[in-house]
Amino acid sequence: MKRSELNEIIREGEKFIASFGFKMPEFANWTPEDWRRNKHRAREAIRARLGWDITDFGRGDFEDTGLLLFTIRNGSQENLRRGGGMVYAEKIMISRKNQITPMHTHGVKTEDIIVRGGAPLEVQLYNAKRGGGADQDRPVVVRMDGIEHEVKAGGIVQIQPGGSITLEPGHLHSFWGAGGDSLVGEVSVVNDDETDNYFLDMVSRFPDVEEDEPPYRLIVPDYAKL
Numbered sequence: 001m002k003r004s005e006l007n008e009i010i011r012e013g014e015k016f017i018a019s020f021g022f023k024m025p026e027f028a029n030w031t032p033e034d035w036r037r038n039k040h041r042a043r044e045a046i047r048a049r050l051g052w053d054i055t056d057f058g059r060g061d062f063e064d065t066g067l068l069l070f071t072i073r074n075g076s077q078e079n080l081r082r083g084g085g086m087v088y089a090e091k092i093m094i095s096r097k098n099q100i101t102p103m104h105t106h107g108v109k110t111e112d113i114i115v116r117g118g119a120p121l122e123v124q125l126y127n128a129k130r131g132g133g134a135d136q137d138r139p140v141v142v143r144m145d146g147i148e149h150e151v152k153a154g155g156i157v158q159i160q161p162g163g164s165i166t167l168e169p170g171h172l173h174s175f176w177g178a179g180g181d182s183l184v185g186e187v188s189v190v191n192d193d194e195t196d197n198y199f200l201d202m203v204s205r206f207p208d209v210e211e212d213e214p215p216y217r218l219i220v221p222d223y224a225k226l
């Protein structure tokens with residue numbers, strides 16, 4: 001993706017998030033220079049990969065296949081292994097109208113996907129088969145706001161603003177904004193986007209960036225260069 005495109009997506013995202021009165025933490029507004037200056041103090045944020053994260057899943061068409069994410073908090077794998085401490089994570093995301101996040105599941109992470117505002121979110125569901133792939137037959141049992149639902153394989157559920165779905169490991173899911181852009185929250189077990197995402201079709205989770213203008217905000221993969 002071009003840096004100019006990432007900059008524009010973040011600027012639009014900031015406006016969209018602010019339009020719901022959702023307040024972002026201070027470091028969301030840090031310039032690249034702020035990150036460099038605060039690199040030591042921010043080492044835990046850098047380690048936990050907090051901050052702006054934009055992906056076109058390697059398809060080169062952000063409007064059709066893409067997602068804006070901002071990781072607000074994220075614990076560590078060490079805590080998860082020892083079973084205590086910060087074992088949770090939270091994100092805010094924008095899933096634009098008909099903009100698809102491709103079908104995937106997680107090995108460890110259970111996540112609640114919560115529609116915080118805007119358009120409803122549509123989520124397509126399958127059970128993952130043991131050896132990989134989508135089970136075309138077995139209905140998917142999911143909880144939405146704690147209430148159990150049975151959805152046929154490949155069925156689509158619509159989540160209204162205020163509502164949520166709990167996705168367990170083995171639940172294959174794909175989602176998009178239905179009829180408009182959706183402001184989406186995620187509350188989950190510790191998140192590791194480097195190792196815990198299993199996409200049905202090969203995708204690249206983080207974009208290669210073509211530097212055609214200076215960054216307005218850093219995105220998570222930029223931290224490696226700090």
Ligand SMILES: [Fe+2]
Pocket residue numbers: 104105106111167173
């Ligand atoms: Fe997911």
